[in-house]
Amino acid sequence: MSKGVQLAVGATIIFSLLGWYGYSNLEGSPTFQYFQTLDEFLASSALAEDSVGKALRVHGYVAPGSIDRDLEAKQVTFEVQNDPPHKSGPSVATLAVLFQGLETPDLFQDGADVVVEGTLAINGTDRVFMADNVLAKCPSKFEANAEMPQKDATSL
Numbered sequence: 001m002s003k004g005v006q007l008a009v010g011a012t013i014i015f016s017l018l019g020w021y022g023y024s025n026l027e028g029s030p031t032f033q034y035f036q037t038l039d040e041f042l043a044s045s046a047l048a049e050d051s052v053g054k055a056l057r058v059h060g061y062v063a064p065g066s067i068d069r070d071l072e073a074k075q076v077t078f079e080v081q082n083d084p085p086h087k088s089g090p091s092v093a094t095l096a097v098l099f100q101g102l103e104t105p106d107l108f109q110d111g112a113d114v115v116v117e118g119t120l121a122i123n124g125t126d127r128v129f130m131a132d133n134v135l136a137k138c139p140s141k142f143e144a145n146a147e148m149p150q151k152d153a154t155s156l
Contacts, residue, residue, distance in 0.1 A: 107136035
């Protein structure tokens with residue numbers, strides 16, 4: 001086989017694989033999604049029947065007083081709201097989340113900034129987000145310590 005034929009066969013194989021990869025990734029919904037806020041999630045077609053069972057990521061804040069740890073069933077249930085609790089009070093729209101496990105992040109608490117990864121499921125008439133992973137984000141607001149000692153200008 002001549003060098004030219006070998007190059008043509010190799011180029012054909014490479015372009016065929018690139019074409020197949022592009023075609024398979026452009027069809028349907030994208031396979032990667034960073035996350036949606038709860039409002040975006042509720043407003044989008046994420047609650048449509050076809051989204052049940054698909055991998056999703058939703059960002060929100062743990063609704064105060066909603067964390068329930070069931071030690072016997074080894075699961076944690078809580079609700080996620082769109083706005084931080086200190087910003088606007090109780091939120092109207094919440095998403096019920098069921099996390100199969102008791103090992104939540106250290107920062108997981110009422111009002112915590114969280115990203116839940118998992119799938120949407122229908123539990124009777126309610127929709128429940130079945131979380132595979134719960135990520136608690138570090139608060140982005142840092143405050144100075146209120147009891148900082150004042151430096152005296154004459155003490156140098």
